[in-house]
Amino acid sequence: MSKTAIDQRLLLALAEQLKVPLVQIARRAELMQNSRRPKQQLAAIETTADNALRLIDNYLLSTRLAIEGVVLEPVSVASVLHNTAQALSKLADDYHCKLELHLSGRYEPVLAHRAGLEAALLSLGHDMIEAEVQQSKQPVVTLAAHRGKKGIVAGIFGDAEGLTADMFRRARTLYGQSAQPLNTVSAHPATGIFIDDSLLTAFAASLRVAHHHKLIGLAATLLPSQQLVLLT
């Protein structure tokens, strides 16, 4: 498939996905007209608008990285996961989802684009929290890293039923064409996940289905920064 066709599919998927927060905002605004607690509704509108803006920003960043190229830098996976966990804590609280951080051991810095990695993991975290809340009565989402054969595997994990490597591969060929390419995980077009994938692919760390102990999730394999390994 040509690069243009892939870009168009991502844009289609983005347009489809953006209907969700816009419907949420429109209906919240309608609800506010009769609400006794307008502050609560306003806070929900703010969160929804922020989520939609994050989606657009990630799309813009992934497009910019693809056009301009990526300058890689040594990045600490632990600090990125810590920041992501912190940024996700409010959403997790709002959705009554337990958020855990598993970092087994210390990791050398990896070669990545820091802003791209942070943006992708944050967005992935949002999507995984949504998915867990839909599927589990006691949702738990785990941000984790472990050492893999090809590098350091960092991602977001849960117990999403039906998430398999095959299914994710199929979904990659369906986004923009199917309303629910990842239908065992999300009722929505899951565009955020494909934008994350595109962001991570810009520095050769595309998303894949991975296991972390008994959990399953989506993760990127990041290459250790050789330059800093020599220095440390």
Next chain:
Amino acid sequence: MNILLIEPDTQLGDIYSIALQQAGHNVNWRRDAQDAIASADDTRPDVVILELQLARHNGVEFLYEFRSYSDWQAIPVILQTSALNLPAGAALLERLGVRAVHYKPQTTLAELVTSVERQTVSV
């Protein structure tokens, strides 16, 4: 009226529940089809509001399962969906007891409540 609301989105589920409760209805909100089937026995819905695009099982699968129980064959179902192209034809949906289809982005809360009340009047 008892309404079984099947809506996977956390925000929209909350919004629709509040709007329907404000209109004086009892709402049993479920996020997925399996859970909705399991809960229908306890809550005995008068109307079902169904999003077609659910995680795991889709809304059409839910309808087949729901209609396979004799107690639930006459309960009106309102489709409320973001899908522009419905995965099932109009004739099939009618056969499965779908009384109204709403395109979510263009359906206000007031219209949804009116639609629910219209169905309950005709039961």
